[in-house]
Amino acid sequence: KSIIGYGAPAKGNTLLNFCGIGLDLLDYTVDRSPHKQGRLLPGTHIPICHPDRIRETKPDYILILPWNWREEIVSEFSYIRDWNGRFLVAVPKVEVI
Numbered sequence: 586k587s588i589i590g591y592g593a594p595a596k597g598n599t600l601l602n603f604c605g606i607g608l609d610l611l612d613y614t615v616d617r618s619p620h621k622q623g624r625l626l627p628g629t630h631i632p633i634c635h636p637d638r639i640r641e642t643k644p645d646y647i648l649i650l651p652w653n654w655r656e657e658i659v660s661e662f663s664y665i666r667d668w669n670g671r672f673l674v675a676v677p678k679v680e681v682i
Contacts, residue, residue: 586645588673590614591658593621593633597650600675602628611648615639639665646681648673655682 590597593616601607607629615636616622624633639647639662647665649655652674659672659682672682 587612587642588646588648589639589642589644590631590648590650591636591662592616592650592654593618593626594651597652598626598628600650601626601631604675607631612642612644613638614650636662643668644670646671646673648675652676 588611590601590611591614593614601611608631611629611631613632613634614626615634615638617636621633622635625631626633644665647662647670649658649672651658655672655674665671674680674682
């Protein structure tokens with residue numbers, strides 16, 4: 586299964602580094618900020634892409650890194666359900682949405 590990340594917030598990056606999650610588990614992450622796109626997450630070196638890449642690669646799961654925005658992100662990217670994609674949240678507990 587393919588898993589990507591959504592967002593490049595400091596708290597999400599801290600979670601990835603603490604848990605040892607890198608390119609072996611996440612193919613890439615996306616962020617709306619053009620200042621972050623084309624760069625790599627610190628420590629994990631996971632590429633940060635434009636959100637349009639989601640439609641191109643059709644991942645099986647999207648790990649929501651800014652978990653406090655989960656409802657908005659699930660709503661905005663609900664089209665992933667067209668290919669049976671699902672969302673993951675790791676905080677405060679691991680959930681598949």
